[in-house]
Amino acid sequence: MKLVSFKECNEIKIGILHDDVIYDLRKVYASYLKSQGDNLAEKIAAVRIPRNMVKLIEGGEKAYEAVTESKEYIVSMGNKAEQELKGKKLEDVELTAPLIPRTIICGGANFHDHLDETNRSKPDEVEFFLKSPLCVVGPNETVEHEPKVTHKYDYEVELGIIIKKPGRFIPVEKAFDYIFGYTILNDISARSRQVIPWGEENFQLRFGEGKNYDTGSPVGPWIVTADELVDVSNLKLRTHVSDELRQNNNTKNLIWDVPNLVSYYSQFMTLQPGFLLASGTPGGPALGSDVELGADPYEREDGVKRGGYMKPGDVMVLEIEGIGQLVNPIDKVR
Structure with missing residues (x-):
């Protein structure tokens, strides 16, 4: 449904x-x-x-x-x-956004192509951070391009996993029993706030100000219930920015798949109904082309165009197979 x-x-x-x-x-x-x-x-x-x-x-x-x-x-x-x-x-x-989740738990470093382009090695465990539900907007709502936040607004297509019942220390093999359904989340990122040069060769990651601001989490267009979208292990994910293909991957390439994400997050807190978990994004965001912030971009052979950060007037179209399209413009609002 x-x-x-x-x-x-x-x-x-x-x-x-x-x-x-x-x-x-x-x-x-x-x-x-x-x-x-x-x-x-x-x-x-x-x-x-x-x-x-x-x-x-x-x-x-x-x-x-x-x-x-x-x-x-x-x-x-x-x-x-x-x-x-x-x-x-x-x-x-x-x-409107199909739900305003109780909290958002975002996965990071979960696709090899994104790790490669940002010059990072695979972590031993899931990288995750929290994002405020106050950031959530729905389909077709305008994402703020606010220079006081950043001039490096970036896009990230992610599979959104919605929890249906409380669970702590959830075994991997039981993880699907706790999932209500799925949606699309665009983890908008303020890269100049998130990735901070630290010395000559290092960078500090700040997920608080880099991920949390008004309109920074478009969600939608709807929830597909888990009994309809039974297999999420082989879903295509794509992002177009103003008609240019910027991301192109598949959930089969997740480093930690959906049941492993659910299980891992539940080690730290009791997952609650209405929690929204995000899968992490594949390669292709503008960060992956930003050598100032440590990127090591490479030519792709799948049609993805290396592009810059979003400009006022751009339109983001995020698509996940089996769910649909999440469309949002980005523009100045003041």
């Missing part, structure tokens, strides 16, 4: 996407309950289907059962569904 958050009458609602039509999930579930003769349909739907995606995930099995029944109800109505359930065409709906 594809779950969205969308804005309607100045209110954020949860929707379900089916055949390029978005349905208000709470209304659909209430309609389904009425069809089953339930006199408390509206009240039950309001409890089972909140207006907040994290709250829905926290609702556990009962909430998910309601989502599944709603999807089956839409399918069962066939061609009548759009009119009778008041669905809206995707292009007519204002999508």
Whole structure:
């Protein structure tokens, strides 16, 4: 299933996407309950289907059962569904970020091509850092190009992994049991803040100011639930910046795959429903061409063009196979 958050009458609602039509999930579930003769349909739907995606995930099995029944109800109505359930065409709906996660745990140094171009060796364990949910924006929202933050804004396509239930010390073989679904995350990076020359040949990495600022985490366009996207071990990832191919890789090339990331992060903190884990990005960001910041760029043979940092007016199109496209412009806002 594809779950969205969308804005309607100045209110954020949860929707379900089916055949390029978005349905208000709470209304659909209430309609389904009425069809089953339930006199408390509206009240039950309001409890089972909140207006907040994290709250829905926290609702556990009962909430998910309601989502599944709603999807089956839409399918069962066939061609009548759009009119009778008041669905809206995707292009007519204002999508927001599918969720504002409780926290974001980002992986780093997780693709060999990114390590090679930034002149780094493979670490012994997963590199990770936290990113504030206050940075999150949705599809088509403008990312701020704010010179006071940096003049080196960079893009990073990453697979977003959404946790569905609490877990600590999760075994690798049990990791998928804790995953609600997947989305796309663009880990916008302020490279002049993140990578600081330190002496003649060394660099200091500062993930706080290098990764956390307004609009620095576009997420979307929706969540694909784990029962629909069962195999995430072989998904293509691409980034285009103003029609130029800048990143091109596959999750099969992750150094630490999805279950290993989930397991590793859970060693340090109890993962909670609504946590968003990011896979790390492949090679191709502008950092990989920035020799001032230690890069060792090499010619690629996969169509990726070595490019500079983003300029006001650029448009980022991030794509992950099985999920879709996350599109965001970047521009000055002041």
